[in-house]
Amino acid sequence: MRINVEYSTQHWIFPIITIGVLVILGVLLIALEGRARVKAGGSFFAKPGRFFAENYDKFKFWGCIVLMIVYFFFLDKLGFTFWSMICLYLFNTLFANKAQLKSAKYHVISVIISVVACLLISIVFGTLFAITLPSGLFTIEIPSLGFILY
Amino acid sequence: MPFAFGPEYLAVALFGVVIGIIFGAIPGMTATMAVAVFLPLTYAYSMEMALYLLLGLYVGGISGGLVPAILINIPGTPSSVCTTFDGHPMALKGQGERALKIGITSSFIGGMISLVVLALFTPVLAAWAIKFSAVEKFLIILFALTVIAALSRGQMLRGIWIGMLGVLIAMMNQFSVNNMYRMVPKFLESQMQSGFQLFPVLIGLFAVSEMLEQCETGMHASYSKDDTLEIKNDVKFNFFRDFKGQVINVIRSALLGTFMGILPGVGGSAASLIAYSQAKSWSKHPELLGTGVPEGLIASETSNNGLTGGALVPLLSLGIPGDSTTAVLIGAFMLQGIQVGPLFITNNPEIWNTVLVALLCCNILMYLVMFFPVKLLAKIILIPQERLYPVVLMMCTVGAYATLNGRMFDVWCLLVFGIVGLLIKKFHFPVSCFLIGFILGGDLEDYFIQVLTTYNGYLTGLFVRPMAWVIWALIILSVVYAVLDNRKAKRQAAEEAAAKK
Numbered sequence: 194m195r196i197n198v199e200y201s202t203q204h205w206i207f208p209i210i211t212i213g214v215l216v217i218l219g220v221l222l223i224a225l226e227g228r229a230r231v232k233a234g235g236s237f238f239a240k241p242g243r244f245f246a247e248n249y250d251k252f253k254f255w256g257c258i259v260l261m262i263v264y265f266f267f268l269d270k271l272g273f274t275f276w277s278m279i280c281l282y283l284f285n286t287l288f289a290n291k292a293q294l295k296s297a298k299y300h301v302i303s304v305i306i307s308v309v310a311c312l313l314i315s316i317v318f319g320t321l322f323a324i325t326l327p328s329g330l331f332t333i334e335i336p337s338l339g340f341i342l343y
Numbered sequence: 344m345p346f347a348f349g350p351e352y353l354a355v356a357l358f359g360v361v362i363g364i365i366f367g368a369i370p371g372m373t374a375t376m377a378v379a380v381f382l383p384l385t386y387a388y389s390m391e392m393a394l395y396l397l398l399g400l401y402v403g404g405i406s407g408g409l410v411p412a413i414l415i416n417i418p419g420t421p422s423s424v425c426t427t428f429d430g431h432p433m434a435l436k437g438q439g440e441r442a443l444k445i446g447i448t449s450s451f452i453g454g455m456i457s458l459v460v461l462a463l464f465t466p467v468l469a470a471w472a473i474k475f476s477a478v479e480k481f482l483i484i485l486f487a488l489t490v491i492a493a494l495s496r497g498q499m500l501r502g503i504w505i506g507m508l509g510v511l512i513a514m515m516n517q518f519s520v521n522n523m524y525r526m527v528p529k530f531l532e533s534q535m536q537s538g539f540q541l542f543p544v545l546i547g548l549f550a551v552s553e554m555l556e557q558c559e560t561g562m563h564a565s566y567s568k569d570d571t572l573e574i575k576n577d578v579k580f581n582f583f584r585d586f587k588g589q590v591i592n593v594i595r596s597a598l599l600g601t602f603m604g605i606l607p608g609v610g611g612s613a614a615s616l617i618a619y620s621q622a623k624s625w626s627k628h629p630e631l632l633g634t635g636v637p638e639g640l641i642a643s644e645t646s647n648n649g650l651t652g653g654a655l656v657p658l659l660s661l662g663i664p665g666d667s668t669t670a671v672l673i674g675a676f677m678l679q680g681i682q683v684g685p686l687f688i689t690n691n692p693e694i695w696n697t698v699l700v701a702l703l704c705c706n707i708l709m710y711l712v713m714f715f716p717v718k719l720l721a722k723i724i725l726i727p728q729e730r731l732y733p734v735v736l737m738m739c740t741v742g743a744y745a746t747l748n749g750r751m752f753d754v755w756c757l758l759v760f761g762i763v764g765l766l767i768k769k770f771h772f773p774v775s776c777f778l779i780g781f782i783l784g785g786d787l788e789d790y791f792i793q794v795l796t797t798y799n800g801y802l803t804g805l806f807v808r809p810m811a812w813v814i815w816a817l818i819i820l821s822v823v824y825a826v827l828d829n830r831k832a833k834r835q836a837a838e839e840a841a842a843k844k
Contacts, residue, residue: 195800198792204518204525206795207788211511218507222500229833233840244769250561257558258758261551261736265754268740277740281733288562288729302730310734318741322387325749326741 256287268327273343274315275331281307319343346696347391353704355388356395360708363403367410368723369731370417374404375668376553379546380735382674383742390679391697395704397675401668402454402705405648406713409446410720414439422650425619425643432635437578440717444580445637446644447713449593453645454706456597457604457652462699464605465688468660472685477793478805482814484787487663489821490606491776498773499829505772509780510787513538520792534752541674543743543756544781548774549667550739551761554732556768562729585637592622592638593645600646604653604665618646652702659687659698663783667775670782 196206227237245254264280285303286294293299318324319341326343333342359381366377377400385393408420413430426446433442475483488506515526516538527535586593596618603614622642623629632639654665655672662684664670676683681691688695713720743753767774798804805811 194802196795196802198795198800200521201523203792204521204523207791208511208514208525210791211507211514215504215507215511218500218504222504225500233837246559249559253558253561254555257555258762261758265740265751265758268744268754269751273741277737281737284733284736285729288558288732290561293729306730306734310737314737314741318383318745322384324383324386324741324745327744327749327751327754 253287257284260284260287268329270329272329272332273319273326274311276329277311277314278307281311315343345693346700347389347395347693348697348700348704352392352395352701353708355392356399356701356704357708357712359396359399360403360705360712363400363405364407364410364709364713364720365403365723365726366400367404367407368419368720369726369728370411370415370419370724372553372728372731372735373420373549373668374401374408375545375666375671376550376735377401377404378668378671379542379550380738380742382542382671382678383738383745385675386678386745390676390681390694391701393675393679394694394697395701397672398698398701399705399708401672402648402651402702402709403712404668405651406447406450406454406709407723408647409450409644410443411724413442413446414721415724422615422647423643425615426640426647428619428633428643429635429637429639430643432633433637433640436635438635441578441580441585442635442637442640443717443720444714445585445640447710447717448582448586449641449644450648450713451706451710452593453597453600453648454651454702454709456594456645457601457649458699458702458706459652460598460601461652461655461702465656465660465695468656469685469688472661473689474810475685476808477790477797478808478811479814481787481790481794482805482811482818483661484663484783484790486814486818486821487657487783488780488787489818489825491779498771499825501772502776505767505774506776506780509777509782510784513781513784514788515539519789531752534750537747538785539756539760539781540743540746540753541670541677541782542746543753544760545667545671545674545778546739546743547757547760548764548767548778550735551757552764552768552774554736555761555765557728557732562732586641589638589641592625592641595621595625596642596645597649600649601653603646604650605656606665614650615643615647618642618649648706655698655702659683659695660685662687662786664779667778670778673782 198206226239230239231237260280260283264276267276282303285306286300289299289303315326319326328341328343334340362381363374363377366372366380367374378397381396381400385396388396405420405422408418408423409426409430411417411419412423412426413434416427416431418424418427430442430446433439472479472483488503488510491502491506511526515535517524517527517532517536524532524535599618599621600614603617619632619639619642622638623632626632626638628636650666654669657663657665658669658672662673662682664673673683681687681694739757740754743757744750746753764774767777794804795802798807806815
């Protein structure tokens with residue numbers, strides 16, 4: 194068996210083979226699992242089961258996804274340190290249970306963790322190790338000292 | 344025999360071991376996550392220093408899982424599932440400290456035996472693999488993919504399918520030979536020249552998806568003092584009494600763990616399950632296993648730490664990761680511009696020696712850090728997840744952003760692959776197969792195109808070399824094994840279902 198290797202189209206050779214294998218295996222998977230269900234006395238196609246766990250925490254799950262989107266969206270607009278401090282506090286609040294939400298101590302600790310963790314990450318990674326972090330409106334740069342707080 | 348060693352290296356290794364133990368001891372957090380989260384810290388390190396840190400995280404992460412397994416009957420990492428079977432009953436009997444010390448000592452011995460295998464086996468395998476042409480390299484990756492499937496018990500087809508999907512996703516980039524894009528939307532072409540980067544994909548699959556899963560269940564997995572057993576010491580740990588008659592169990596379990604580590608894509612959970620079932624089969628009193636006897640605990644913990652050295656063998660000799668954590672280590676080597684594979688030891692003797700010394704130091708440090716302050720270990724479980732996950736997310740974001748020197752695209756990939764990881768788990772596909780497919784996909788294609796070019800497009804090129812025949816035989820063997828084992832697993836599941844009715 195020969196495959197024609199042409200310069201202009203060779204970038205599709207392996208993806209096409211892989212897609213072919215995926216289709217064949219997919220059909221085989223459906224057929225074999227369907228046959229096993231029929232043998233067990235059920236129907237060929239499985240009834241769609243519950244996607245999320247029963248009584249899943251909608252607020253925390255969707256809240257986490259939305260907060261991540263908002264966090265990532267403004268990260269390179271506002272700067273890493275300032276924006277991460279706010280979002281870290283929001284994540285701590287989002288993940289808290291009802292009793293923790295009412296506790297002032299919980300919120301004070303959340304603020305301390307947010308400020309300390311973000312400053313630490315920013316200084317260790319950004320300043321000490323000179324790793325590029327997202328910069329934005331609130332990035333503080335002192336060129337004469339070679340200091341950047343992203 | 345040059346290698347990197349000194350107080351600064353030991354300090355970094357100690358930091359890695361302690362953080363790794365904390366990650367391992369908190370249910371829901373894994374060694375893979377620990378290594379991935381701290382990978383960006385190595386951007387500023389030399390390769391040698393990075394190895395001390397990452398291997399410390401790896402050894403600590405795998406070992407830490409025994410703490411909650413024994414004290415709250417919840418494995419901290421998947422690899423300590425079997426530790427719960429005998430470890431927790433021992434803690435219930437007031438032998439918590441003894442169980443922890445047996446587990447820690449077993450982990451240390453397992454790590455040491457796997458280190459010996461790593462030192463002896465890797466150069467041999469690399470020397471063999473150095474003679475490989477593109478044909479053998481292509482086939483060995485194909486073999487790795489079939490082995491993954493063979494060991495996805497009861498999920499063979501699902502394992503192969505999701506692995507192939509990983510291969511396909513790895514090809515969403517600009518093809519290096521003719522600079523043409525494939526499967527990339529026009530508006531993303533400037534971002535996806537080299538495709539999706541390993542780090543955001545990996546951290547998304549393992550850390551973000553885990554965080555989303557925890558959110559789904561309400562982030563309730565934090566534990567209070569009431570949940571953990573007090574570490575009692577009614578029966579004291581005595582090495583000679585507790586390990587008496589266990590020499591064969593220790594060696595068998597460590598070698599099984601190491602061997603399972605060498606096979607690509609096999610996690611510690613499979614290693615400890617197999618070692619535990621073997622310990623039960625060979626035991627003089629199999630009925631006692633599961634009731635709180637050291638034998639089962641030793642088998643589980645020796646094997647899962649045996650995995651650490653084993654998983655490094657294919658990584659360093661063939662460039663194929665043995666498990667998801669060593670897949671992250673590939674990222675560390677890539678960052679330093681070092682190619683892992685058959686030429687790794689020849690081209691980087693100092694780094695190879697450092698791997699061995701670092702692994703030795705990390706195992707010793709793990710033992711010292713866990714064995715003596717054993718009562719402090721219970722406190723790690725009390726660290727609340729709702730405090731830890733947000734910080735982990737920040738660190739992941741830093742790592743993803745810095746992957747290609749500052750791109751928001753890689754940060755968005757975190758979220759995308761977090762959701763992809765969640766979907767893969769929800770539809771009951773093994774995530775590790777997807778990851779291994781993704782990592783090996785690029786090389787698989789490169790070698791295939793090289794074979795076609797060398798043999799004028801004829802696929803018969805895949806059969807002309809004698810070494811290729813050996814690998815073909817291994818591929819066929821693993822597929823046959825997979826089919827038979829898959830049937831057996833399904834028959835067992837059907838019998839269990841019938842028995843329940």
